[in-house]
Amino acid sequence: MSTSTSMEPLSARIPSDLYLWLAQLQVEGAATNSDKLRVLLGQLKRQHDGAFDYVTALAWCRDLVARLRDSLARLEESQGKHSEVLQQVLEHSCHSMALLISAQPADAAAAAQLENALLRRSFALTEALLRQATTAEANAFDPQVVNKHMPTTLNLAQAILVLKGALHG
Template sequence: MTQTSTTMEPLSARIPSDLYLWLAQLKVEGANTNSDKLRVLLGQLKRQHDGAFDFVTALAWCRDLAARPRAALAQLEADTGRHSEVLSQALEHLSHAMALLISADLSSLDQAAQLEDKLLRRSFAHTESLLRQATTPQAAAFDPAVVLRHLGATLQLAQAIHRLQQDPPKGV
């Protein structure tokens, strides 16, 4: 775990006025002044940089990036009393997949194969969670028909694969 320094160091920079105005208007949770915003944003940049070398750090950073939609989803669920497992799982899946990509080292064929395996395992786990939603007449989603509406082609492919495994073509 990284330690946070309690010593503050001054930082001075000249930036274009359009960036200054953007920063002044930017909403950053837990930061009101431009100095506070810079501290938070530099901390996020550091997590991004560190995440390029470590999956857990990359996952935390990706979850930070998705904090706004996660918070909006939580608020929507609180306001409406409805919950979407489908959307929650999609957000988590995307954070994990991005963290795998960001932290991957692809300097060898073995490492590329490992990333491929991890991404496919994650993707099929997400697919399985969506298929579980299709086992009931209505998915746990804001649109209860959303899973069944998009399932057709996937089912056809799965059935074709199943038939091929049961009766493989001769001479291939």
């Protein structure tokens, strides 16, 4: 939201279904429809600005998953459980989306930079998940979730090692 202290009036006619939706919408820190519009326009501005800047896009993506983060915090508080796996995937998703949203490669070199950044982030997530597989149980709401999805990845990694060994041996 703008740091300007000046407020300007805004008037618009909207369809009744949108008005009813807005009236029932729960927006944190906004009680009235006017407050809700200010918050929602601020979010729209962050979305628009994020199309031009990675850091702004990342903040916007994190805003989009705020309900999920809050829900996970409540679960952690009430259940005494935390999921590093879910947190890593969530963080990876926000960063990857921010890269995609803010990217506008004008040439092959810029596209290659984007590709490199996305793959660097993807392999960092893979490494984090592989670290979770080094223990009997992953730090996750479902302690076996990593082990359930690991076999195909391990088979592919083994096949790559065999192939690379055959090519270089």
